[in-house]
Amino acid sequence: MKKNKKISVLVTGVGGGGVGEQILKALRLAKTQYRIIAVDTLPVSFGFYKADSHYLVPLASNDSYIEELLKACKREKVQVLIPGSEPELKKISQNRELFKKNNIFLLINDKNVIDLCMDKWETYKFLKKNDLNYPQSYLIEKNSQISQIKRFPVVIKPARGGGGSVNTFIAQDKEELRFFVKYILKQNFFPLIQEYIGSPDEEYTVGVLTTFGGKLIGSIALRRQIISGL
Numbered sequence: 001m002k003k004n005k006k007i008s009v010l011v012t013g014v015g016g017g018g019v020g021e022q023i024l025k026a027l028r029l030a031k032t033q034y035r036i037i038a039v040d041t042l043p044v045s046f047g048f049y050k051a052d053s054h055y056l057v058p059l060a061s062n063d064s065y066i067e068e069l070l071k072a073c074k075r076e077k078v079q080v081l082i083p084g085s086e087p088e089l090k091k092i093s094q095n096r097e098l099f100k101k102n103n104i105f106l107l108i109n110d111k112n113v114i115d116l117c118m119d120k121w122e123t124y125k126f127l128k129k130n131d132l133n134y135p136q137s138y139l140i141e142k143n144s145q146i147s148q149i150k151r152f153p154v155v156i157k158p159a160r161g162g163g164g165s166v167n168t169f170i171a172q173d174k175e176e177l178r179f180f181v182k183y184i185l186k187q188n189f190f191p192l193i194q195e196y197i198g199s200p201d202e203e204y205t206v207g208v209l210t211t212f213g214g215k216l217i218g219s220i221a222l223r224r225q226i227i228s229g230l
Helices: 019-029 065-075 086-094 096-101 111-117 120-129 143-148 174-186
Strands: 007-012 034-040 053-056 080-082 137-139 154-158 169-171 191-195 203-210 216-224
Touching: 007 019, 007 065, 019 034, 034 065, 065 086, 065 096, 086 096, 086 111, 111 120, 120 137, 120 191, 143 174, 154 174, 169 174, 174 191
Parallel strands: 007 034, 007 080, 034 053
Antiparallel strands: 137 191, 154 169, 154 191, 203 216
């Protein structure tokens, strides 16, 4: 009897400790056996040692990123592609028609969901509009708007872009808030100020998986232990 051919899955951003490496790990633990192709920007990426094949690609911000990713997909006859980092997710989403033409299935949300969730201010407005719990939030476009913040501590982060706690700070008072707002504005981002909720021991990650028709497959909430200083 002829053995079923393994599905070829490409995972991006497989450096140790990231989402991509965890996706690769989950695929290896699955009952179904997959042929896994890993790509990353660094030759020492941990996921390379767990994949069946691997390739180096430039950063997602590089003009040749999509071209190099497609080369790897075609060479390995990839059927499914899973982005393992936010910059790659965004770039791949912007080029989804190109992957569709090459019969590569993208395991990602639709464009509207990705655009909404990558814009923290728009996410806040969506939660508020739909009567869901949300932290009180303020979009700061100039320093004079800081006066509307009355309660501390607060969390400061770029409203759009960022990820992995990059440029995310906690201010205990107005003086610290002014410093961090000025810093983020100088990076050409608008700061989002949000009330601080819970404690350092109460960080959670929630995941929801649905079919493309909207049927719920499963969901999970994880309490995270932050021990690496992120």
